[in-house]
Amino acid sequence: MNRKIIGQPLEILLVEDNPGDVRLILEALKQGKIKNAVNVAEDGEEAMLFLTKSGGYSDKPRPDLVLLDLNLPRKDGREVLAEIKSDPQLRTIPVIILTSSTAEQDVLNTYKLHANCYITKPVDLDQFMAVVKSIEDFWFTIVVLP
Amino acid sequence: MKDLDTRIEKFLLRLDRLQEDLLTGKLEVNQALKQVTEDLSVAVEELRGSEEEIRSIARFPGENPNPIIRFSREGKVLYANTTSTIQLAGCIGGLGTTATEFWRRAIVKAFSSGSVYETELVCHEQTFKLLFTPILEQNYINVYGQNVTESKRIEAALRDSENRLNRAQEIAHLGSWELDLTNNRLTWSDEVYRIFGLAPQEFDATYEAFLEAVHPDDRRIVNEAYSGSIHQKLDSYEVEHRVMRKSTGEIRFVHEKCEHIRDESGRIIRSIGMVHDITERKVAEEKLFEAVNNLTRSNAELEQFAYVASHDLQEPLRMVSSYVTLLARRYKGKLDQDADEFIHYAVDGATRMQQMVQDLLELSRIQTKGKLFAQFSAQEALDQALSNLTLKIHETQTQITYGALPQVVGDESQFVHLFQNLIDNAIKYHHLEPPRILIGVSRKDGEWVFSIADNGLGLDSKHFTRIFGIFQQVHRSRKNAGTGIGLSICKRIVERHGGRIWVESELGRGATFYFTLPTN
Numbered sequence: 256m257n258r259k260i261i262g263q264p265l266e267i268l269l270v271e272d273n274p275g276d277v278r279l280i281l282e283a284l285k286q287g288k289i290k291n292a293v294n295v296a297e298d299g300e301e302a303m304l305f306l307t308k309s310g311g312y313s314d315k316p317r318p319d320l321v322l323l324d325l326n327l328p329r330k331d332g333r334e335v336l337a338e339i340k341s342d343p344q345l346r347t348i349p350v351i352i353l354t355s356s357t358a359e360q361d362v363l364n365t366y367k368l369h370a371n372c373y374i375t376k377p378v379d380l381d382q383f384m385a386v387v388k389s390i391e392d393f394w395f396t397i398v399v400l401p
Numbered sequence: 402m403k404d405l406d407t408r409i410e411k412f413l414l415r416l417d418r419l420q421e422d423l424l425t426g427k428l429e430v431n432q433a434l435k436q437v438t439e440d441l442s443v444a445v446e447e448l449r450g451s452e453e454e455i456r457s458i459a460r461f462p463g464e465n466p467n468p469i470i471r472f473s474r475e476g477k478v479l480y481a482n483t484t485s486t487i488q489l490a491g492c493i494g495g496l497g498t499t500a501t502e503f504w505r506r507a508i509v510k511a512f513s514s515g516s517v518y519e520t521e522l523v524c525h526e527q528t529f530k531l532l533f534t535p536i537l538e539q540n541y542i543n544v545y546g547q548n549v550t551e552s553k554r555i556e557a558a559l560r561d562s563e564n565r566l567n568r569a570q571e572i573a574h575l576g577s578w579e580l581d582l583t584n585n586r587l588t589w590s591d592e593v594y595r596i597f598g599l600a601p602q603e604f605d606a607t608y609e610a611f612l613e614a615v616h617p618d619d620r621r622i623v624n625e626a627y628s629g630s631i632h633q634k635l636d637s638y639e640v641e642h643r644v645m646r647k648s649t650g651e652i653r654f655v656h657e658k659c660e661h662i663r664d665e666s667g668r669i670i671r672s673i674g675m676v677h678d679i680t681e682r683k684v685a686e687e688k689l690f691e692a693v694n695n696l697t698r699s700n701a702e703l704e705q706f707a708y709v710a711s712h713d714l715q716e717p718l719r720m721v722s723s724y725v726t727l728l729a730r731r732y733k734g735k736l737d738q739d740a741d742e743f744i745h746y747a748v749d750g751a752t753r754m755q756q757m758v759q760d761l762l763e764l765s766r767i768q769t770k771g772k773l774f775a776q777f778s779a780q781e782a783l784d785q786a787l788s789n790l791t792l793k794i795h796e797t798q799t800q801i802t803y804g805a806l807p808q809v810v811g812d813e814s815q816f817v818h819l820f821q822n823l824i825d826n827a828i829k830y831h832h833l834e835p836p837r838i839l840i841g842v843s844r845k846d847g848e849w850v851f852s853i854a855d856n857g858l859g860l861d862s863k864h865f866t867r868i869f870g871i872f873q874q875v876h877r878s879r880k881n882a883g884t885g886i887g888l889s890i891c892k893r894i895v896e897r898h899g900g901r902i903w904v905e906s907e908l909g910r911g912a913t914f915y916f917t918l919p920t921n
Contacts, residue, residue, distance in 0.1 A: 273720075
């Protein structure tokens with residue numbers, strides 16, 4: 256694993272099928288202080304291709320952080336999480352579940368699958384923005400990543 | 402009498418012999434006369450005795466306290482004893498006259514059958530049983546009567562009360578039975594037969610006939626109920642089972658209750674029981690049970706629907722509200738005045754709808770997503786609610802007064818919510834002066850009665866029930882726009898805890914909300 260060189264943008268893989276949410280997250284990240292590059296996968300299959308650098312994604316960078324929605328077409332977010340965490344190459348990448356589900360079952364199961372944290376999308380715009388910014392702050396300025 | 406005849410014959414024979422002896426000179430006249438006189442006086446004495454006997458026998462029917470009458474075959478009154486002349490005075494006809502038609506008919510009947518004919522006569526409101534006994538060789542008929550008025554009355558009264566009992570059993574569909582264990586005789590009342598689909602007293606009751614009437618699937622439990630009560634030395638037992646009517650196959654539900662009666666040694670000598678047809682009640686109960694089931698199911702479905710609807714609505718709504726908010730932030734004042742106004746209404750509408758969807762979601766979760774009940778301090782729940790409302794209380798300068806609240810059992814987070822909603826309401830609908838809220842609790846009839854009183858707008862009594870319904874608002878104004886779900890949530894929470902909630906108020910004089918909670 257290479258530590259990031261100062262000045263290089265932080266790579267984020269956003270796995271989200273709702274373009275409205277994609278845009279909101281991008282808007283929130285834009286306001287942040289940290290330079291970042293966001294790649295978007297619209298379903299679970301695309302996310303796995305991106306992560307394993309296969310199927311036309313060979314030139315894509317390894318993400319520093321994955322923002323993962325749970326309810327996704329083709330391959331579910333839960334499956335993506337399970338695959339990442341069972342792959343020795345990928346399991347060190349922090350995966351943050353960002354979903355609209357408040358079901359306790361989802362919270363429990365994703366932690367069991369070694370999700371790094373679970374966040375419910377706030378209904379209020381300002382709170383939503385604040386949450387995305389705090390994800391960025393926490394994971395890129397406070398936490399030491401591998 | 403025969404005796405007398407032979408004596409007379411013997412006496413005449415003696416006279417013949419005396420005459421012969423006189424003629425042949427064997428006896429002197431004096432001697433013969435003496436002998437005859439002696440014989441005669443003996444005979445006279447004997448005759449006297451016989452006559453007395455005959456007279457005594459002749460008095461016998463006369464002394465009978467029951468009426469005795471003799472008629473000729475043609476209906477002429479030959480004899481009537483004293484009793485009959487008194488008791489049947491005017492009902493027969495005088496001695497030697499021909500009797501009335503009633504008697505003549507009976508006499509004809511008795512003679513034509515040649516045997517005793519029994520009938521009844523009512524005379525002077527008294528009933529007589531009459532036995533017409535024809536004596537064919539003598540060509541007359543003896544009638545022996547008996548006044549049966551009293552026994553008839555008792556019999557009628559008994560029959561009457563039996564009929565009443567029967568009728569009562571029929572109305573109540575309650576039959577009774579009795580088993581005499583000394584002779585193993587079982588009797589059923591008419592209603593038992595009817596319940597079993599049989600004609601009353603169609604055949605003699607037997608335990609086998611009873612078991613046969615019992616629904617085949619219930620025979621074992623019924624049999625066990627009876628024999629079990631005997632083995633376990635119980636004084637009574639009850640059992641509910643089905644009856645299958647043999648003729649129609651119809652199923653009836655019955656409730657049976659039986660009591661054993663024991664002798665001094667404790668041995669059961671009689672079992673008395675009742676059979677109550679409870680089919681109508683059973684059917685009604687089943688209908689009610691079904692209705693409750695349906696209601697519970699449709700309630701659960703409705704809750705599920707509310708949950709799914711509000712949950713799924715939230716997502717697109719979040720998009721609408723997020724983007725109109727973004728629109729407002731970035732483009733306010735950059736377009737024209739119309740655009741600003743339109744955006745304002747869109748933001749306002751989206752925000753309110755979001756609140757409604759959230760409240761609806763919460764309402765649907767009270768029952769299904771509620772926590773298990775535990776003991777907690779109502780005081781702490783109130784403190785938490787007040788802390789959640791700090792900003793609002795501060796802004797409106799609300800004064801809140803309260804005493805110590807007790808330890809209670811329930812869902813604490815729902816209680817926080819309950820207090821919060823009620824206090825929030827009290828603040829929201831305040832009057833011109835700053836809101837003052839008084840929170841209290843008292844204990845009454847096994848319940849805690851909590852009260853939240855305010856000095857706000859108050860409401861008219863016609864709204865007292867309506868306000869707890871969903872989407873019902875009394876004060877609909879921009880300033881204090883609510884979703885109309887807050888009090889429905891309160892009601893749901895209180896009801897989940899087995900309590901009641903209500904409001905007392907007068908328009909313009911504040912309102913007091915009460916809710917109860919069982920103390921145990």
